[in-house]
Amino acid sequence: MWGSIVSEWLGLIFRWLHVVAAIGWIGSSFYFIHLDLSLKPSADLPEGVQGEAWQVHGGGFYRIVKYLVAPAKLPDDLTWFKWEAYTTWLSGFALMVVVYYLDAELFLVDKSVLDLTPLQAGLFSFVSLLVAWLLYEAACRSGLAQHELPFAIGGYLFLVLLTYAFTHVLSGRGAFNQIGALIGTIMVANVFLTIIPNQKKIVAALLRGETPDPRLGKAGKERSVHNNYLTLPVLVLMISNHYPLLFATRLNWLIVAIVLALGPIIRHFFNERHAGRASPWWVWGVAALGMIAIGLLSAAGPRGGQAGALSTAPTYAAAEEIILSRCSMCHAAEPVWEGITTAPKGIRLDDAEHIHRNARLIGRNAAWASAMPPGNVTEMTAEERAVIAAWVETEVR
Template sequence: MSPAADALPGSMVWGRRLELVLSEILSASVRWLHVVAGIAWIGSSFYFIHLDLSLKPREGLPPGVKGEAWQVHGGGFYQMIKFMVAPAKMPDHLTWFKWEAYATWLSGFGLLVLVYYMNADLYLIDKSVLDMTAPMGAAVAFFSLLAAWLVYEGLCRSPLGKHEISLALIGFVFLVGLTYAFTHVFSGRGAFTQIGALIGTIMVANVFVVIMPYQRKTVAALIAGETPDPAWGGYGKQRSIHNNYLTLPVVFLMISNHYPFFFATKYNWIIVAIVLLVGPLIRHFFNARHAGKDSPWWTWFVVVFAMMVVAWLSSNGPAGMKKSELPATPAFAQVNEIVMSRCSMCHAAEPVWAGIAAAPKGIRLDDPAAIKLHAKVIAINAALSSAMPPGNVTEMTTDERQVLAAWIAAGAPDK
C-alpha cells in the first residue's frame, strides 16, 4: 500500500480499492461479452454467406427454391434449401438472427464509453493533435458515428445505391477521408478505434434498419396470405454483402490498438486505407472459393505485398521523426532522465499520476534496471512510435524520441 493510501482512513482506502476492482471487473465482463457476441455474429454471417454461395439448383426442388446444399457436422447430415423471397406458407418455427449483431454493438458501445469516453484524456484525445476537453472529444466521437451512418444510409438509398462498384469506390473514399480527418482530431489510437466503431455501427444499423424490417414485412405478408415483394429481399441482401466485406477491416481496427506501429506512426491513415482494401480482398478469395469457382490465389500475393507496404509505412516512425537523422549514441544517464521525466509518473510501483492506480500493464520504468529490461517495449511504444505517453500527456518531444531511438539502435547500452 502506498504511503498516501496509508494516510487515509481505512474505510476510504477500502472504498477506493473496491471502486478499482469493480471498474476492472466491469470492463473485463463487457469485453468478454463483446468478443463472444462478435464471434457469434461474424461466425453466423460467414456461415450464411458460404451456404448461400454453395446452393446448387437441381430437378425436383419445391417451387421458389433457389438451390440445395448438403453439409455434414456434429454427427449428422444437413440438407439445406433456400426459398427465394419466402416459402408459400409460414413455417411453425422460425429462427431469427439478430441478437448476435445487437449484442456486439451494445457491448462495443459500452466499452467505447468505459475506455475511450470516460478516459478520453488518455485514449481518445491528443492535445498536440487538437486541443480539446474530454467531454468535447467524446461528443465529437459520438456524433460523428451518427453522422457517418446517415451519410452511408443516404448513399445506399440514392440512385448511386444501384451501382455496386461506384458505391464501393465512393464508400472507400468516404472512409479513408474520415480516417484522415480523425487522425487530425484524435490520438492515433482514438482515430483507429473511432473508424472501427463507425464501420461496426454501419454494419449493425444495416441489420437493425434494413435487413430485419424487410424480413418482418415478408413474414407479415405471409401471415396475411399475401405475396411478399421480391425487392424486399434484395435490399437486405445488398446490406448483407456490404457487411461481409467490411468484417475483416473492422476486426483489424479493433485489435490494432495493441500495435503502436500501425496507429501511432505518421502514415497511420494510409495503413487504414490499405487494410480497407486488403480485408475485402481476402473475403473475395473465400467467396469465390465457396461459390465453387476457381480460387483466385493471386489475391494472396496482393495481400502479402500490401502488408509489406504497411510494414514499410510504419517503419517511418511517429510524425516529425526522420529515420536517417539519429543523434549520436546517448549516455545512459540521458535516457534515464528522459524516461524518468516522461514515463515514471505512471509506470512506477506507486504511480503519482491521478487515475493511474498501479504500473500500467505491470510495466515499471522507475529505475535504471527496469528501464534496461524494457528497452524493446520502450522502442515500440515511445521511440519508433508515439503510442506512449498516451495522448502525449507528459509532452514528450520528437528530439527525446530520437535520443531513445539512437540508444536502442546502439543496442541499449547501460553506460
C-alpha cells in the first residue's frame, strides 16, 4: 500500500513542478519571440541596437532595446533565462519514470501491439529519445537547418515516421507521451547545448574586450525558432493522455501527424502579427479542417476491430459479464489489482448501478477506444469491445 501512496504523491509533486516550470519557460519564450518580431528602428538608438519596442504593463511603461550582437560594455546585472527550461525537462523526465517506467505494464506496454516486458519498453523509450535527439543534432550541425523550408519539411516527416513506429511498439498512451517527450528533449537540449553556451561565449568575449562572433547569436536564434514552432504540438501531446479518443484509436499516428502540422501553422499566424505583417487568416481555415479531420479519425475505433460491428445489440447481462471480468478488479470498492488501493478516478464498475451510471465513460475508454484496460492488461478482445459498444449505444439513447 505504501508504495502506491508514495508513487501517487511523487506523481503529483513532479506533475505540479513540471506544469509550473513549463508555464515559466513557454511564457518567457513566447514573450521574447513576440518582442524580437515587434522591434522597430529609431533614429536615437545606441550603436549596435537592432530596434526598440515600447510596452505597457501593470501601470508602467517599458522601453526595450535589442543589440544585434552585444553591447559595447557588459552591464553589471544580467538575467539568464535557462532554469525554466531545465526544470521543465528534469521534472518531466522524473514524472515519466514514476508514471511510465515504474508502471510500464499499465501505461507503456500494450501486449496487443507488441509483447514487451516492462524493462524492454523502458529501454526502448530511453534509447529512442537519445538516438532521435542525436539525429536532430547532427542534422543541425551539418548545416541543413540553414535551409529553413526543406529542414522543416524533413523534420516534420521525421517526427511522423517516429510516431508511426512508436504506435507500433508502445501503447497508444505511451506512444503519444514518447513523441511529446522527444520533442521536449530536443527543445531543452537546444537551450542547454546551443543557446546558453553561445550566450556565455558572447559574454566571455565581451569581458576580454573582444568583438563577439555574430555566428554564435545566429545559431542560438535558429534553435530558438525551432523551439517556438515546436511548442504548441508538444503541449497537445503532453495533455493527450486525458483524451482516449486521441491516443487509443486505430489511426492515432495520423492524429499526431495533423497536430504536428497545425501547431507550427498556428504559431505562424501569431508570429506574422507580432512582426506587423499582414495576418494570414487562412491559418484558421486550415486549423478548422485539421480539427474536423482529427474528430473523424478519432471515430475510427480501437486497434484490431471496428467497434459496433455486431449485427444485433447484446443484452446488458453480456456487457456486464465483460466489464466485471475485465475492469472491476481495479474499478471496485476494494480493488484487487496489485498497487491500486482505490478505484481510479473514483469510478466503480463492480455493480449494475455504477455500470449504468458510467456507460458513456465505458464506451469512450473501452469500446470506441482501447484506453482501458490500460495496456490491455486483462486482454479484452476486439469482440468484447464491440459488445460493449453496441450495449452503450442502446444505453445512452
